[in-house]
Amino acid sequence: MEFKIKYYKDLVSFHIPDQNVLGNILPNTAPAAVSEAEEVARALSVPFGTPRLSEIVRSGEKIVIVTSDITRPVPSKIIIPHLLDELGKAGVKDEDVTIVFGLGSHRKQTEEEQKSLVGEEVYSRVKCVDSDPEDCVHLGVCRNGTPVDIFRTVAEADRRILVGNVEYHYFAGYSGGMKAIMPGVSSRAAIQANHKNMIHPGAFAGNLKDNPVRDDIEETADFISVD
Numbered sequence: 125m126e127f128k129i130k131y132y133k134d135l136v137s138f139h140i141p142d143q144n145v146l147g148n149i150l151p152n153t154a155p156a157a158v159s160e161a162e163e164v165a166r167a168l169s170v171p172f173g174t175p176r177l178s179e180i181v182r183s184g185e186k187i188v189i190v191t192s193d194i195t196r197p198v199p200s201k202i203i204i205p206h207l208l209d210e211l212g213k214a215g216v217k218d219e220d221v222t223i224v225f226g227l228g229s230h231r232k233q234t235e236e237e238q239k240s241l242v243g244e245e246v247y248s249r250v251k252c253v254d255s256d257p258e259d260c261v262h263l264g265v266c267r268n269g270t271p272v273d274i275f276r277t278v279a280e281a282d283r284r285i286l287v288g289n290v291e292y293h294y295f296a297g298y299s300g301g302m303k304a305i306m307p308g309v310s311s312r313a314a315i316q317a318n319h320k321n322m323i324h325p326g327a328f329a330g331n332l333k334d335n336p337v338r339d340d341i342e343e344t345a346d347f348i349s350v351d
Contacts, residue, residue: 125139125142125148135228149155177211177285178214180277186281186322188277189223190226190308191287192241198287198288201241204223205224205243208221222245222250222252223242225238226304226309227308228315229259229312229315247253255277257311258311263278266339266344268318271313271317271320272310274309284348292329292330293304295301295322295330297331297332298332302341306318318340321337
């Protein structure tokens with residue numbers, strides 16, 4: 125039998141002999157009621173357990189939106205335009221917004237890669253920068269001894285908004301949330317201190333209890349607030 129699987133932006137074909145095929149497991153079809161963009165706009169208009177973002181931020185505040193780099197499947201170009209619209213309702217100006225791509229310990233991105241993540245319009249509207257693990261502010265130390273060193277642009281902002289995808293992570297429990305800060309925009313020393321705990325018995329997918337990797341990630345919130 126012939127099969128195709130998605131690989132980055134392409135489809136890769138491969139063959140499995142019929143006698144070796146037990147079946148083809150596919151997800152149930154669930155037609156979407158709205159487009160992805162419409163769902164993002166709806167979610168921002170009715171957040172769970174919190175006022176709308178436009179009711180939290182204030183005109184004149186320096187806002188940083190932290191999103192993922194090209195190694196993650198976050199649809200930033202769909203999400204961020206609606207975030208900018210929501211910020212605009214509070215009187216926040218584009219010049220007061222910076223988009224930071226959380227590189228962690230990954231390489232710097234090209235300008236074209238940055239544009240591809242947020243789209244040409246957003247890239248031309250607001251400042252977009254990669255995080256720099258060599259330009260961090262030291263805010264303290266976690267109970268595990270992991271330093272809380274945060275990229276200066278993020279640490280010195282008035283508001284920090286984190287954009288990411290939530291999925292199982294093989295040693296951090298799950299990906300998303302504060303992981304955009306630790307290790308996303310942390311120093312190399314902080315990342316190494318955090319990641320060395322991946323050999324701990326509690327560091328596995330889906331585990332949030334007695335997981336020192338996740339503990340560092342969540343404890344970072346005690347040092348830096350996010351929206």
